[in-house]
Amino acid sequence: xxxxxxxxxxxxxxxxxxxxxxxxxxxxxxxxxxxxxxxxxxxxxxxxxxxxxxxxxxxxxxxxxxxxxxxxxxxxxxxxxxxxxxxxxxxxxxxxxxxxxxxxxxxxxxxxxxxxxxxxxxxxxxxxxxxxxxxxxxxxxxxxxxxxxxxxxxxxxxxxxxxxxxxxx
Amino acid sequence: xxxxxxxxxxxxxxxxxxxxxxxxxxxxxxxxxxxxxxxxxxxxxxxxxxxxxxxxxxxxxxxxxxxxxxxxxxxxxxxxxxxxxxxxxxxxxxxxxxxxxxxxxxxxxxxxxxxxxxxxxxxxxxxxxxxxxxxxxxxxxxxxxxxxxxxxxxxxxxxxxxxxxxxxxxxxxxxxxxxxx
Amino acid sequence: xxxxxxxxxxxxxxxxxxxxxxxxxxxxxxxxxxxxxxxxxxxxxxxxxxxxxxxxxxxxxxxxxxxxxxxxxxxxxxxxxxxxxxxxxxxxxxxxxxxxxxxxxxxxxxxxxxxxxxxxxxxxxxxxxxxxxxxxxxxxxxxxxxxxxxxxxxxxxxxxxxxxxxxxxxxxxxxxxxxxxxxxxxxxxxxxxxxxxxxxxxxxxxxxxxxxxxxxxxxxxxxxxxxxxxxxxxxxxxxxxxxxxxxxxxxxxxxxxxxxxxxxxxxxxxxxxxxxxxxxxxxxxxxxxxxxxxxxxxxxxxxxxxxxxxxxxxxxxxxxxxxxxxxxxxxxxxxxxxxxxxxxxxxxxxxxxxxxxxxxxxxxxxxxxxxxxxxxxxxxxxxxxxxxxxxxxxxxxxxxxxxxxxxxx
Numbered sequence: 001x002x003x004x005x006x007x008x009x010x011x012x013x014x015x016x017x018x019x020x021x022x023x024x025x026x027x028x029x030x031x032x033x034x035x036x037x038x039x040x041x042x043x044x045x046x047x048x049x050x051x052x053x054x055x056x057x058x059x060x061x062x063x064x065x066x067x068x069x070x071x072x073x074x075x076x077x078x079x080x081x082x083x084x085x086x087x088x089x090x091x092x093x094x095x096x097x098x099x100x101x102x103x104x105x106x107x108x109x110x111x112x113x114x115x116x117x118x119x120x121x122x123x124x125x126x127x128x129x130x131x132x133x134x135x136x137x138x139x140x141x142x143x144x145x146x147x148x149x150x151x152x153x154x155x156x157x158x159x160x161x162x163x164x165x166x167x168x169x
Numbered sequence: 170x171x172x173x174x175x176x177x178x179x180x181x182x183x184x185x186x187x188x189x190x191x192x193x194x195x196x197x198x199x200x201x202x203x204x205x206x207x208x209x210x211x212x213x214x215x216x217x218x219x220x221x222x223x224x225x226x227x228x229x230x231x232x233x234x235x236x237x238x239x240x241x242x243x244x245x246x247x248x249x250x251x252x253x254x255x256x257x258x259x260x261x262x263x264x265x266x267x268x269x270x271x272x273x274x275x276x277x278x279x280x281x282x283x284x285x286x287x288x289x290x291x292x293x294x295x296x297x298x299x300x301x302x303x304x305x306x307x308x309x310x311x312x313x314x315x316x317x318x319x320x321x322x323x324x325x326x327x328x329x330x331x332x333x334x335x336x337x338x339x340x341x342x343x344x345x346x347x348x349x350x
Numbered sequence: 351x352x353x354x355x356x357x358x359x360x361x362x363x364x365x366x367x368x369x370x371x372x373x374x375x376x377x378x379x380x381x382x383x384x385x386x387x388x389x390x391x392x393x394x395x396x397x398x399x400x401x402x403x404x405x406x407x408x409x410x411x412x413x414x415x416x417x418x419x420x421x422x423x424x425x426x427x428x429x430x431x432x433x434x435x436x437x438x439x440x441x442x443x444x445x446x447x448x449x450x451x452x453x454x455x456x457x458x459x460x461x462x463x464x465x466x467x468x469x470x471x472x473x474x475x476x477x478x479x480x481x482x483x484x485x486x487x488x489x490x491x492x493x494x495x496x497x498x499x500x501x502x503x504x505x506x507x508x509x510x511x512x513x514x515x516x517x518x519x520x521x522x523x524x525x526x527x528x529x530x531x532x533x534x535x536x537x538x539x540x541x542x543x544x545x546x547x548x549x550x551x552x553x554x555x556x557x558x559x560x561x562x563x564x565x566x567x568x569x570x571x572x573x574x575x576x577x578x579x580x581x582x583x584x585x586x587x588x589x590x591x592x593x594x595x596x597x598x599x600x601x602x603x604x605x606x607x608x609x610x611x612x613x614x615x616x617x618x619x620x621x622x623x624x625x626x627x628x629x630x631x632x633x634x635x636x637x638x639x640x641x642x643x644x645x646x647x648x649x650x651x652x653x654x655x656x657x658x659x660x661x662x663x664x665x666x667x668x669x670x671x672x673x674x675x676x677x678x679x680x681x682x683x684x685x686x687x688x689x690x691x692x693x694x695x696x697x698x699x700x701x702x703x704x705x706x707x708x709x710x711x712x713x714x715x716x717x718x719x720x721x722x723x724x725x726x727x728x729x730x731x732x733x734x735x736x737x738x739x740x741x742x743x744x745x746x747x748x749x750x751x752x753x754x755x756x757x758x759x
Binding site for chain 2: 384413438
Binding site: 028029031033057058059060061063065066078080084087089091110111112114115116119123136137138139140147148154 | 453582601602690691704719728
């Protein structure tokens with residue numbers, strides 16, 4: 001497949017369009033990773049989809065990571081995007097504070113973000129503003145905590161049949 | 170069947186002496202209709218058991234009943250999560266007596282490798298189980314072994330067991346409404 | 351006479367329509383446990399007679415918290431978890447995970463190991479597509495194909511057992527290659543398979559592909575256009591049936607796929623018949639790839655040089671201090687890994703299966719996210735069945751090959 005875009009060229013193009021929004025960039029394992037400010041993610045992703053020289057129109061993945069030690073930037077929302085025409089992949093990251101983890105939803109641009117954002121909300125509590133139905137998807141509706149955050153155990157706290165002493169915990 | 174005592178030669182149809190329990194047990198065991206409650210990987214091994222190589226149909230289980238009202242063996246194969254627990258109980262309650270439960274796989278028996286916040290650690294938290302088949306997933310031969318043990322239980326079950334006090338206590342333990350006579 | 355019957359009928363109708371039936375729209379609950387849904391998914395359908403007007407989905411009945419589980423386990427112990435994602439083709443999941451870690455530690459894998467991986471992955475793809483297609487047949491009422499196909503799957507299980515010992519959840523290979531070379535018995539069995547499978551497959555194909563009843567049932571059932579499929583981030587056979595030729599093996603080749611010559615089948619309408627035919631053709635292409643890989647299997651080692659992840663041979667462990675330390679560290683799970691984040695994807699049975707791994711240098715991953723194709727394309731199901739009959743909805747679900755383990759993780 002042709003791969004005519006290079007990481008540097010794309011980074012320059014994004015910086016020239018959204019100068020203040022790009023906070024940092026790196027290329028771990030040759031995948032262009034750009035840290036953007038959280039209020040501009042919707043604009044950047046929309047621009048990436050429609051910009052004729054880029055056409056990054058395929059949303060591969062939406063996820064989140066919890067860094068409890070990074071005060072003020074605890075929850076990172078990570079978008080993986082792919083341009084099928086140019087065979088170019090890109091990763092966008094936006095850091096949110098755990099007290100108010102709000103970010104714009106990209107459902108209006110990529111329909112597949114619907115469930116992926118619900119899953120991210122279910123696991124980390126990220127509030128996607130503008131999402132049509134932000135409810136829990138994989139866990140029970142009655143669950144009152146966000147299980148993938150680092151402070152919660154993997155095991156169910158209420159189980160009485162397994163003795164933790166024998167399970168190495 | 171039972172031993173023939175006092176063999177008299179009669180001109181006519183003749184008769185055979187046995188216990189009603191044995192006849193009923195044999196009839197029930199050799200024509201069970203299972204309800205495959207297959208959720209994940211063990212379900213695929215169950216499908217392989219139904220296939221022509223390991224052939225469950227030769228044990229009388231030709232017709233898989235997918236409606237609980239017409240089934241007598243509930244085969245739970247796969248992980249049951251906490252979200253699915255009440256549904257499993259509802260399916261169990263819809264089955265008519267006599268009914269048996271076979272738990273196939275480590276996840277259904279005890280939660281398996283998934284000791285997590287969302288997985289029910291064994292279906293015997295919500296319904297009474299008769300035979301557990303361990304394995305992840307168990308080979309079809311193991312599943313057939315489990316079914317053989319169920320057949321043993323079915324053949325030797327006393328006729329009044331379902332109306333006995335112990336059985337009622339068992340159902341009460343799981344808060345399942347029994348079928349009143 | 352007609353007057354009295356009309357009056358009786360109209361009065362009874364009046365009683366019914368005002369109390370019980372809400373106009374003409376009925377709500378039908380398809381699931382969560384239903385013989386037609388292959389897996390546990392709930393769809394609450396609003397139907398007008400037989401036509402579906404809208405549907406609401408509930409998933410998460412098999413949520414087993416793989417991502418939380420992966421944060422607890424060292425890298426080589428995560429492979430059994432990846433098995434249980436798309437359990438019909440578990441070797442592909444395993445190899446994808448191994449390749450992700452190899453990308454992280456920047457390990458070099460010899461050509462022979464890569465070709466061996468390709469053979470096992472294509473066998474897994476054949477097994478997955480066989481299940482899906484035979485189940486489409488079962489849902490239309492053709493039960494014979496199911497029994498033929500499962501017999502062939504037993505042969506594939508035999509091949510897996512020769513390599514790794516397990517039938518379904520294989521946990522095959524190691525980070526770095528394989529634990530042992532292919533045994534002579536494996537070569538025998540693979541040769542047998544390559545000779546006998548095409549004939550049986552053609553029999554199965556002849557039952558369904560040009561069968562008038564099957565074609566009438568499946569053509570036009572659950573269509574999706576290429577544009578909507580891309581909006582919903584479809585991948586794999588479902589996307590290819592809609593007309594887009596996106597295949598991770600061709601776009602971002604891994605494990606020497608660029609050495610092989612195969613075509614990517616695409617459909618036109620994205621309906622059930624197209625999905626069926628795309629999978630049938632992919633089985634043929636996979637056979638072609640296996641033959642090419644097997645006939646050109648290069649000499650060399652079956653494992654790469656990654657002593658931190660790969661158990662050393664027992665003679666070395668008993669005689670050599672370094673090997674003993676490596677053995678201890680690997681079994682205890684204390685292998686050092688560089689800090690970094692990597693995303694790697696493989697072409698799974700259902701599409702682009704991706705692994706997003708963030709490592710902080712410790713024994714467990716800091717974050718491992720699975721990009722599961724089933725989860726992403728199942729969102730489009732309500733749109734695909736709106737306006738169709740209930741029986742078409744059932745067919746659409748089975749033709750999308752939704753595997754519960756991959757949907758809920």
